[in-house]
Amino acid sequence: MMNQRKLVITQNLESPFKERLHSILPDWEIVFGRDRSIWNDHISDAEVIAGWKKEMTDLLLQNKGALKWIQTWTAGVNQLPLHTLQEKGVHVTSANGVHTYPISETIFALMLGLTRKIHAYVRNQQTKMWNHENMKLEIHEKTIGIIGVGSIGQETAKIAKAFGMKVLGTRHSGKPDPFVDEMYLPNQLDDILPKCDYVVITLPLTSETKQMFGEKQFQLMKRSAILINIGRGEIVVESDLISALQKQEIAGAGLDVFEKEPLSEESPLWNFDNVIITPHTAGSTEHYDKRVIEDIFIPNLKSYLTNSPLPLNVVDFKKGY
Numbered sequence: 001m002m003n004q005r006k007l008v009i010t011q012n013l014e015s016p017f018k019e020r021l022h023s024i025l026p027d028w029e030i031v032f033g034r035d036r037s038i039w040n041d042h043i044s045d046a047e048v049i050a051g052w053k054k055e056m057t058d059l060l061l062q063n064k065g066a067l068k069w070i071q072t073w074t075a076g077v078n079q080l081p082l083h084t085l086q087e088k089g090v091h092v093t094s095a096n097g098v099h100t101y102p103i104s105e106t107i108f109a110l111m112l113g114l115t116r117k118i119h120a121y122v123r124n125q126q127t128k129m130w131n132h133e134n135m136k137l138e139i140h141e142k143t144i145g146i147i148g149v150g151s152i153g154q155e156t157a158k159i160a161k162a163f164g165m166k167v168l169g170t171r172h173s174g175k176p177d178p179f180v181d182e183m184y185l186p187n188q189l190d191d192i193l194p195k196c197d198y199v200v201i202t203l204p205l206t207s208e209t210k211q212m213f214g215e216k217q218f219q220l221m222k223r224s225a226i227l228i229n230i231g232r233g234e235i236v237v238e239s240d241l242i243s244a245l246q247k248q249e250i251a252g253a254g255l256d257v258f259e260k261e262p263l264s265e266e267s268p269l270w271n272f273d274n275v276i277i278t279p280h281t282a283g284s285t286e287h288y289d290k291r292v293i294e295d296i297f298i299p300n301l302k303s304y305l306t307n308s309p310l311p312l313n314v315v316d317f318k319k320g321y
Contacts, residue, residue, distance in 0.1 A: 007021070007030045007048045008049045010039050011050070012032070021298075040059070043059040045063070047069070050070075052072045057081050060088075067088065072093070075099055076205060077094050093310055107152075111228060120133040143195055143196050144157075144199075144200060147199065154179065157180050158179045160179070168195060169183050205231070226254065229255050230282045233257040256278045257280055
């Protein structure tokens, strides 16, 4: 059919989701599939793309104005050519909110793992070694600093209250949150760090947040403090983090994100006993596709079809998220 409207979804969705989308878009051509060979030839005339791939950047130039909207499958949008998309008038919506439960669970898994030395005991189990590992710290009634109180930060603050923790947070608006005891602005970061037993980075990568954590910030942290980063690797100057760990300026780190991914086998981070590494999987969950499709994409799609403003997760090109 000539001029048939086209939706490209770069994911291997289960049948119920496919059927639901076909019922909403009966006259559209819908292309499903993670493999590049499936979607490559469709980018040039796609009106809507759900699931951005970095290989699409060059293909965008071939799109002759058909593309109107991109729904990402991730919360972060720093890999997208935002300037080009803004110039072309393409709307971008993110998967922000999908990760709230799994990432907040990962944050506490890392915090508890490092505090209660679970990673050390797992290592000992490999060699059947019965050893105490000098475990003595508790998480209860400690102070947590949540750097970036968005949906993930809010859920993390809520869970922290179950441990009787004092919660400090930062957010651009400075707007209070019911589970945050003290809210600060981003430029007050250095005021918070000396007070925290745990520092949790839940920020997106923007020009403002890039290399926000460097030598000075690690020196301001307590020597007993633990850093958790599930935001983006480039928010932290990795060489300065390695130096801080070597000098024992901080007590440990739980890291899901890195400056370059996959993390090089040569990185010293692999070798620290007080570091837990996960391979950018903090947001993985059995409910991922369901939440993107049902909670974000379909509500936005229904508005899009009536030429109404998209209601959810619209990226502000000026802010970069």
